[in-house]
Amino acid sequence: MxxxxxxxxxxxxxxxxxxxxxxxxxxxxxxxxxxxxxxxxxxxxxxxxxxxxxxxxxxxxxxxxxxxxxxxxxxxxxxxxxxxxxxxxxxxxxxxxxxxxxxxxxxxxxxxxxxxxxxxxxxxxxxxxxxxxxxxxxxxxxxxxxxxxxxxxxxxxxxxxxxxxxxxxxxxxxxxxxxxxxxxxxxxxxxxxxxxxxxxxxxxxxxxxxxxxxxxxxxxRAAMLERIRALPRGRWENDLLTDGYDRPVRLACSVEIGEDVVNVDFTGTDPISTHGINVPIIYTKAYASYALKCVVAPDIPNNWASLEAFTISSPENILNAPRPAPVSVRHVIGHLVPDLVLGALARALPGQVLAEGAAALWNIHMSVRPVAGQAGRRAEILMFNSGGMGARPGLDGLSATAFPSGVMTMPIEATEHTGPVVVWRKELRPDSGGDGQYRGGLGQVIEIEALPGHEFDFSAMFDRMNHPARGRDGGAPGAPGRAALDDGTVLKPKGWQHVPAGRRLVLHLPGGGGFGDPARRDPAARADDISKGYVGK
Structure with missing residues (x-):
């Protein structure tokens, strides 16, 4: 042969x-x-x-x-x-x-x-x-x-x-x-x-x-080495703030590009939290490697040899939390790791890396039950929702898209079939994408109510409410998220909370940051945004 x-x-x-x-x-x-x-x-x-x-x-x-x-x-x-x-x-x-x-x-x-x-x-x-x-x-x-x-x-x-x-x-x-x-x-x-x-x-x-x-x-391995050797050599740093549980959490990293390997180190990140937002290092490695691969070699198959080209290090902290730290909602902080790493890579490769996005899924787990004394149905319902992606070099950000997790949107019908709830609204959120030469992706507005005679507790697993996605290269930040009841009661970004019978949970999901100077946006693109209701006039 x-x-x-x-x-x-x-x-x-x-x-x-x-x-x-x-x-x-x-x-x-x-x-x-x-x-x-x-x-x-x-x-x-x-x-x-x-x-x-x-x-x-x-x-x-x-x-x-x-x-x-x-x-x-x-x-x-x-x-x-x-x-x-x-x-x-x-x-x-x-x-x-x-x-x-x-x-x-x-x-x-x-x-x-x-x-x-x-x-x-x-x-x-x-x-x-x-x-x-x-x-x-x-x-x-x-x-x-x-x-x-x-x-x-x-x-x-x-x-x-x-x-x-x-x-x-x-x-x-x-x-x-x-x-x-x-x-x-x-x-x-x-x-x-x-x-x-x-x-x-x-x-x-x-x-x-x-x-x-x-x-x-x-x-x-040969393809990965070729890509890594084409990168600039050096060390670049980045940090960002997340909402945390009850106080902001600082994430920090450095990206060091060598001849045959790229290392990400998370020294400088805040200590382990007393709440379930900690991340085991195995999950941090997964999303740090994903961020590197998106930029360095997005078209090379993902396997042992491609992942071997990336090394991850960290002292003990919220991104390297040992047993028995609480880790249930590790994905919220973990999904922000790509934005953190991409921010460092943007310094090494100016003009080539997308802006920050909503990042973390806005998951809600609802525990629905009949009001005391009434007949009804109990159910545990998990719903995945996504904000907007950051704008990309040459392209607007994708709206209501799960980056970096890549999960799909759950159809409303599937959620309502699972338990006694109604999703009254699920629509794009105008003016939520950051302005720029390329606009950030839009978030969503979602409104949920239990069926008559029912109430529910829900677990909030949100971020970007107090620290919105930052733009890149002069782009504006995306809109921050917001969670409230329909009577105006403001809710926390994380933790179990109650929605009484007859009240609705209203979520405004965050948008992605813009890319580039807003003054350079194509007038035709602005007119198209206005005509579609993506931005106000």
Missing amino acids: SDATLEIRMQVMWNRLISVVEEQAMTLLRTAFSTSVREAGDLSAGVFDPEGRMLAQAVTGTPGHVNTMAEAVLHFIAGIGRENMFPGDTYVTNDPWKGTGHLHDITMVSPSFKGERLVGFFACTAHVVDVGGRGFGADGKSVYEEGIQIPIMKFAERGRVNADLIRILRANVREPNQVVGDFYSLAACNDVGHERLIAMMQEIGLESLDALGEFIFTRT
């Missing part, structure tokens, strides 16, 4: 491997019980070699899941032990420090055997609606309050599900059918990946993935 023919053959197999993991992810989307998975796509899926190195990931998924999973598989291999792995096994954990940063994310890993030979692993992660404890919120003072902890263990051995684990889950969560259903969906998606992989290997005549893995890693 000639070198050219071998190259083509390997590339075809690489593409086939990506299709395998994409089908793996689609299985999870189509079978999941929780709306956060089946509607928003808050999941990830990937295939790994026998050493636990990620070969390929599904396009569907979030950086906070797939990049943490790239490290988590190594924890599974160490925790289970190769000698205890058998065909038909599936392993599980929600350990925040060995998984994806908080207890609500369930990670499952399954070994893939071809005959008696271990040829790889499949892994997937998804956010479940409840894990017990205080519920999904920032009010806990330690991880022990935040829900049930599942150490790395077997969900199934040789195809037989651990019935004791299922009974423990059912006794500890508020929505047992949804949660247990999602566990089975996660296991099933790994099974589908395994079946498709073995079928591919049999069709092509592969006994192992060793040669394919070497091809993937060699090509990826």
Whole structure:
């Protein structure tokens, strides 16, 4: 076989491997019980070699899941032990420090055997609606309050599900059918990946993935080194303020570009919080690496070799919080890490990096119940919402778009089907995008009420209310967010709060910052903004 023919053959197999993991992810989307998975796509899926190195990931998924999973598989291999792995096994954990940063994310890993030979692993992660404890919120003072902890263990051995684990889950969560259903969906998606992989290997005549893995890693590593060596050498710093829980939190970083590696260090960041907004380093690494890759190599496949080019360091602080720190709402601070890192890169690459955006999802978890003495329905409802992206060099920011998480918007109909609530408004928020040569993306206005005879508590997981997204290169900041009841009662950015029967929760999501001098905006673009109602006259 000639070198050219071998190259083509390997590339075809690489593409086939990506299709395998994409089908793996689609299985999870189509079978999941929780709306956060089946509607928003808050999941990830990937295939790994026998050493636990990620070969390929599904396009569907979030950086906070797939990049943490790239490290988590190594924890599974160490925790289970190769000698205890058998065909038909599936392993599980929600350990925040060995998984994806908080207890609500369930990670499952399954070994893939071809005959008696271990040829790889499949892994997937998804956010479940409840894990017990205080519920999904920032009010806990330690991880022990935040829900049930599942150490790395077997969900199934040789195809037989651990019935004791299922009974423990059912006794500890508020929505047992949804949660247990999602566990089975996660296991099933790994099974589908395994079946498709073995079928591919049999069709092509592969006994192992060793040669394919070497091809993937060699090509990826060479491409990453080429991109890094084209960057300017040096060290650049940035910081930003977040709303925190009850006081602002300062995040700081430095980005140092060397010949073969880019390092991000978070020295100078504020200490660990007493509330559940802390971030395990595994999650911080995931989003810092994502920010670097967006700028350095957005078109190079994401795998072990591409992630190896980025190193992350930090002293103990809110971005490197050790056990047993409370971490339930780690995504809020974690989603601001890309803006922090991109701000440093903007100093190294002026004019090439987008402005800050809303960043953190405006998630709300609603616990709905009948008013005392009235009949009705109880429900736990999780809703994902997004503000505006920062403007980009040459393009306006995207409105109501989940950057950096990449999750999809939940349809109103799906939310209302889940429990007794009505979403009265969900529309773009005029004048929320920062002005500039290129306008920041718009946030949203969302108005929610429980059905008659019901009330609800909700967990606020918001940011950018007191510290809006900053513009870049002369662009104006985006509008800050706001949360209130329809009677004007102002609500906190984080924590469990009450919405009485007959009252509505009104959210004004933040907009993205503008890019460039507003005086240079194309008059036709301004006229278009006015005609569409994006800005006032």
